[in-house]
Amino acid sequence: MNIVRTVRELRAAVAHARGEDKRIGFVPTMGNLHEGHAALVEKASQRVDFVVASIFVNPLQFGPKEDLASYPRTLEADKERLLQAGCNLLFAPTVEEMYPHGMGGQTRVSVPGLSDGLCGASRPGHFEGVATVVCKLFNMVQPDLAVFGQKDFQQLAVIRSLVSDLNMPIQIIGEPTVRAADGLALSSRNGYLDVQQRSVAPAIYRTLSELAAAIQAGNNDFQALLTQGLATLQKAGFRPDYLEIREANSLKPASPTDQHLVILAAAFIGTTRLIDNLAFERQPTA
Numbered sequence: 001m002n003i004v005r006t007v008r009e010l011r012a013a014v015a016h017a018r019g020e021d022k023r024i025g026f027v028p029t030m031g032n033l034h035e036g037h038a039a040l041v042e043k044a045s046q047r048v049d050f051v052v053a054s055i056f057v058n059p060l061q062f063g064p065k066e067d068l069a070s071y072p073r074t075l076e077a078d079k080e081r082l083l084q085a086g087c088n089l090l091f092a093p094t095v096e097e098m099y100p101h102g103m104g105g106q107t108r109v110s111v112p113g114l115s116d117g118l119c120g121a122s123r124p125g126h127f128e129g130v131a132t133v134v135c136k137l138f139n140m141v142q143p144d145l146a147v148f149g150q151k152d153f154q155q156l157a158v159i160r161s162l163v164s165d166l167n168m169p170i171q172i173i174g175e176p177t178v179r180a181a182d183g184l185a186l187s188s189r190n191g192y193l194d195v196q197q198r199s200v201a202p203a204i205y206r207t208l209s210e211l212a213a214a215i216q217a218g219n220n221d222f223q224a225l226l227t228q229g230l231a232t233l234q235k236a237g238f239r240p241d242y243l244e245i246r247e248a249n250s251l252k253p254a255s256p257t258d259q260h261l262v263i264l265a266a267a268f269i270g271t272t273r274l275i276d277n278l279a280f281e282r283q284p285t286a
């Protein structure tokens with residue numbers, strides 16, 4: 001696996017692969033890679049001949065009180081994981097390489113509507129930071145396809161929308177969330193949890209699963225279900241940020257007639273904010 005630090009080297013390596021008629025896949029990450037990321041790279045390598053991954057902790061998507069400084073940086077272990085998963089080229093730029101004129105004057109990409117609620121409400125500017133860096137990375141790599149995790153459900157919706165709105169010829173693939181045996185979604189932020197917090201953490205997915213089961217069983221009182229779900233999370237030891245039932249494509253509040261639903265949650269354990277979601281097709285009622 002080749003490792004490059006500059007846009008120039010990246011473009012040269014991708015051009016070389018293109019010259020060999022290879023199709024290019026891309027997996028953007030912020031590093032501290034786990035099995036979930038490996039699954040994204042594996043998916044890309046099943047679909048194309050040349051897989052590019054990026055590792056860049058993007059300052060533009062962190063709020064002033066968020067964990068940019070402490071975000072885990074584990075490049076050596078990440079390289080090994082990428083290699084095992086079938087990555088051909090790693091792009092690991094510096095902040096200066098990505099934002100040579102600083103971030104203040106950087107052209108921004110915003111996806112209104114989809115970016116506004118849920119994580120967008122509690123993390124102002126977050127999705128603009130994500131959309132901007134993903135757009136830049138897409139222009140640098142110019143892949144045929146890109147793979148993202150469904151754990152960041154809203155992010156995936158934002159990226160699908162930007163690719164469609166800006167007419168980018170890139171196929172976006174969403175990969176199912178990889179979970180620990182007890183249901184906890186794998187996340188770089190799980191590393192912040194102490195033993196006690198880690199034992200509480202699976203309650204987030206358990207709660208989502210209970211709500212989904214109740215809806216599948218015909219319960220249409222979404223408000224009551226959400227109140228009950230919030231209470232369950234609190235009882236388990238979480239400080240919920242949001243718990244919502246949404247239509248899975250538009251991310252608008254779900255109505256009882258919607259078929260494609262997603263239940264999304266964000267909640268704090270101590271100072272660690274975890275997110276998770278569960279998308280499902282509602283059985284038509286008889």
Ligand code: PAF
Pocket residue numbers: 028029030056058061130133134152155
């Ligand atoms: O999901 C992430 O790790 C990041 O938001 C992404 C897509 C790499 C953009 O920085």
